Amino acid sequence: MPRRRSSTPRSNAGRVILYVRVSALMGRGGDDFHSPDVQADGMRNLIARENLREVGVIDDDIDESGRSLDRPGIRRIRGMVEARQVDVVAVYTLSRVGRNLAESLEFIKWLRKHGVSIISATEKIDDTPEGQFMVGMWLNMAELQSNQIGQAWARVIERRARLGRPHGHAPQGYTRTDAGYIVDERLGPAVREMFTAYAAGAPVAQIVAAYGAARGTPIQRSTVKVMMRNPIYVGRIVLDSSTGGKIEVPGQHEPLVDELTWARVQRRMATDRQTPPRHLAAAYSLTSLGMCPHCKRNLQIWHSTEHGKDNQTRRIKCTRRNQIPDADCPGIGTPLYAPIEREVLRAVEEYAAKLRGDPGAREAQLARVVQAGRNVKGLERELNRTKDALIRLTEGWARGDVPDVAYEAARQRFADAEAKLAAQLEHAREVADAPPPAQVVQLVDEVLDLWGDMTEAERNRGLKTVLVKFTVRRGVWPREPIEDRVGGFVWRW
Incomplete structure (x- = not known):
């Protein structure tokens, strides 16, 4: 019969360490919060009755959740146990060990394996089979309570968000109060300027540097991009819906960005995501201006030979046709770039001459500006009514007057209508803000006079002050002049 291994008694038996942990509050209070003093007093009363000797207190007062045992205090206990410096671990309740049943049981088994007992000031546990059963029961109850608290708190967060009250740390540009x-007095204006500059087309590197200087520490480009995708800055709050998916609701805080700037920023970000970084800075005078009349995609500019890359070797082609040869788009062929550029400049000059010498054209433009101004006021009223309706819908849902399914369907309709109205409003404002015809003519004259001395990027910016798009169609016969295939001009004003 094998000899049973005898355990060597420890010297100074009865050494007890008191473990204190405060529940993660996150702004809460209540019966579940036991202060460190209350916990320590309860454990000292227990060890006095059990004739144990206190050798220290380990305090995990770090407002950290008990769902994980990867805590500084637990790590210190493990170190003391392995160094044979403790015989008993005392807790106020077993829930102070943790609210994760599996990990807590594993930790208690680990203590027993090293000859260390665990005692509770509020629960009757011992080394009997019945006592071990009670350990599992108490830990089960702790995990159940943790799950219930988590679900209840998630519902509180969602309901607060539905009412326009955000939860958590304030994003950059804001300060959290009761x-x-x-709006943060120092960073709020810097965030507003960051959005404005990006919407106006400023280089991202310049925006990142300016915002980093405003806040006093450098900031990553990726962090700036994350900020510009956060609808909190336009006055909306994003939350995880209980019915699944993410939704946006109006917030009660002051927005830092107006709807027009927000729409411009999101469109530019969408374009930038689809455009290789080397193409974000205009490399050619006609970059992003030419469009295929068939698939409505931007035209691609390329060089037909590796021997030199001047204007005479450039060609232009349909992006979709080039990427997908068997696409349903017939493409435009590969016409030379230089005659297309000359035709665009001729059309721009003709446009300016018409504004300069045709009273009817000037009057028509002024009429469009006046009508756009009227449209702006009407669209603003309609957009505000839509936002107010969405707020009333959200308040009704929060009171329980609107069922979840009906709320989701109505909210989506209002959100779609809001996006459509915002886009229409942006276009109307651009037309309403158009410079007078004489100023447009002056802009065109300056671009044409300085054309030979400008870089490709400067030429591109100059053309975009008056031109939105033009098209190049496929040739009808093999030797059709390229100039005859250019048309479909859309002017900005």
């Missing part, structure tokens, strides 16, 4: 988010 009443919600308020």
Whole structure:
């Protein structure tokens, strides 16, 4: 019969360490919060009755959740146990060890394996089979309570968000108060300027550097991009819906960005994501201006030979046709770039001459500006009514007057209508803000006079002040002049 291994008694038996942990509050309070003093007093009363000797207190007062045992205090206990410096671990309740049943049981088994017992000031546990059963039961109850608290808190967060009150740390540009988010006096204007500059087409590197200087520390480009995708800055809050998916609701905080700037920023970001970085800075005078009349995609500019890359070797082709040879788009062929550029400049000059010498053209433009101004006021009223309706819908849902399914369907309709109205409003504002015909003519004259001395990027910016798009069609016969295939000009004003 094999000899049973005898355990060597420890010297100074009865050494007990008191473990204190405060529940993760996250702004809460209540019966589940036991202060460190209350916990320590309860454990000292217990060890006095059990004739144990206190050798220290380990305090995990770090406002950290008990769902994980990867905590500084637990790591210190493990170190003391392995160094044979403790015989008993005392807790106020077993829930102080943790609210994760599997990990807590594993930790208690680990203590027993090293000859260390665990005692509770509020629960009757011992080394009997019944006592071990009670350990599992108490830990099960702790995990159940943790799950219930988590679900209840998630519902509180969602309901607060539905009412326009955000939860968590304030994003850059805001300060958190008891009443919600308020604009930070120092960073708020810097965030607003960051959005404005990006919407106006400023280089991202310049924006990142300017914002980093405003806040006093450098910032990553990726962080700036994340900020510009956060709808909190336009006055909306994103939350995970209980019915699945993410939704946006109006917030009660002051927006830093107006709807027009927000729409421009999101469109530019969408374009930048689809455009290789080397193409974001215009390399050619006609970059992003030419369009295929068949598939409505931008035209691609390329060089037909590796021997030199001047204007005479450039050609232009349909992006979709080039990427997908068997696409349903017939493409435009590969016409030379130089005659297309000359035709675009001729059309720009003709456009300016018409504004300069045709009273009817000037009057028509002024009429469009006046009508756009009227449209702006009407669209603003309609957009505000849509936002107010969405707020009332959200408040009705929060009171329980609107069922979840009906709320989701109506909210989506209002959100779609809001996006459509915002796009229409942006276009109307651009037309309403058009410079007078004489100023447009002056802009064109300056571009044409300085054309030979400008870089490709400067030429591109100059053309975009008056031109939105033009098209190049496929030739009808083999030797059809390229100039005859250019048309479809869309002017900005």
